[in-house]
């Protein structure tokens with residue numbers, strides 16, 4: 345029997361969706377599934393939450409397909425609400441967004457896309473020692489992502505949990521990956537604004553294949 349993969353995310357569902365968001369989940373989400381056209385010039389954001397940063401990526405990279413993976417249905421619904429207008433039509437400036445509403449590891453198994461950027465902002469830190477195995481950024485997973493980078497592509501990771509930051513650096517070293525820890529300007533996201541870890545600022549790691 346195949347070994348079951350450890351679940352790296354918390355909830356799949358939160359409070360009941362509004363009628364509009366439920367309609368978008370039922371009628372719009374399927375139209376935004378990643379397809380073969382995403383093979384070239386693609387950007388991936390893993391765990392996009394409510395999608396604020398994913399939308400900024402889509403606006404800043406109109407020629408790229410921007411794919412977001414997020415298993416939390418309310419986050420996916422929030423993104424759908426924000427990229428559609430009052431008539432529930434997709435706004436033209438967001439036509440390059442594609443959504444995988446589930447575990448990114450399943451998505452990566454279905455595609456052979458190469459990404460110019462892979463973003464992971466505030467991966468769940470699972471701060472209790474007994475939950476460490478639920479952290480997404482294990483050495484094996486980082487290696488899997490690095491294999492999916494286009495030449496000159498980069499994996500950009502940000503976390504305000506400084507313990508997880510050190511842990512990720514250790515995993516990247518174990519995985520034999522090249523990385524830097526630049527002082528980037530703070531990238532604002534919903535989770536970052538909560539500052540759950542109560543640190544001064546997020547820290548960033550950039551992994552490249554060189």
Ligand SMILES: C[S@@+](CC[C@H](N)C(=O)[O-])C[C@H]1O[C@@H](n2cnc3c(N)ncnc32)[C@H](O)[C@@H]1O
Pocket residue numbers: 352353354390391392393394413414415416419446447448449464465466467468469480533534535536
């Ligand atoms: C702490 S939240 C951060 C959300 C957002 N990036 C932000 O900064 O506001 C982490 C997100 O990662 C998602 N996540 C966890 N494991 C995942 C996986 N295997 N694939 C895709 N998303 C995942 C969770 O559902 C959650 O929404």
